Amino acid sequence: MSMIKKLIAECLGTGILVFFGPGAAAMTLMIANNTGTAGIGLLGGLGDWFAIGFSFAIAIAAVIYTMGRISGAHINPAVTIGLWAVKKFPTKDTVLYIIAQLIGAAIGSLLFFACIGIDSVTIGGLGATAPFAGISYFQAILAEFIGTFLLMFVIMGVAVDKRAPDGFAGLVIGLTVGAIITTTGNIAGASLNPARTFGPYLIDSIYGLNLWYYFPIYIIGPVLGAIVAAFTYEYLNRE
Structure with a gap:
């Protein structure tokens, strides 16, 4: 495939x-607002996170099965950097992939805003991630590190390792993300992906909602988690 097709x-x-x-996270907040419930928790807290996680799982599986053969379907700067760190992805392509991912994330958020309007920002925050009440900056980074570690470790095992059985990568990776979001979503939003947070932050900031103070959480935690997971997998599987 040409590089332009990979970037697209x-x-x-x-x-x-x-x-x-x-x-899905923004929609959950808007539904809760319409029923007089404050915040994510209309279905009893964990039920909301399961629904959000399931939406991520299906979207990720769909992208991997349709575009994995074209670009590898990283769709996550942390994954791209993790693969680069263990020499599974070329240096010359890394920055281009990250730029494409950030642009795609911004377009995705903008299209969601276009479908609903200002309530998607003022009520739903476009599904932007931020630490929940009582969670410190460090705890949020740690949660993102742990979640992304598991995600990257699974990616190494089912998508990168040539010994993995064919046809299961999309399903397993999608379900892994869904499980991580269900368990850790109420800590810091379970971004696991700098681009996933960048898109909503960018469009939110255009309409007056500024969350950039928290953005380092969703760079440091996911990127470190992905790098450590990639090196750990390589070490454990080295003959």
Whole structure:
């Protein structure tokens, strides 16, 4: 595949992820607001997170199965950097992939806003991630590190390792993300992906909602988690 096709696939795939994943979180908040419930928790807290996680799972599986053969379907700068760190992805393509992912994330958020209007920002925050009440900056980074570690470890095992059985990567990776979001979503939003947070933050900030103070959480935690997971997998599987 040409590089331009790979970049289009990464942009499109990340846009799909951000439209449907954070979009589900924003929709949950808007439904809760319409029923007089404050915040995510209309279905009893964990039920909301399961629904959001399931939306991410399906979107990720769909992108992997449709675009994995084109670009590898990273759709996540942390994954791209993790693969680069263990020499599974070329240096010359890394920055281009990340730029495409960030653009796709912004487009995905913008399209979700276009479908609903200002309530998607003022009530739903476009599904932007932020630490929940009582969670410190460090705790949020740690939660993102742990979640992304598991995600990257699974990616190494089912998608990168040539010994993995064919046809299961999309399903397993999608379900892994869904499980991580269900368990850790109420800590810091379970971004696991700098682009997933970047898109909503960018469009939110255009309409007056500024959350950039928290953005380092969703760079440091996911990127470190992905790098450590990639090196750990390589170490454990080295003959």
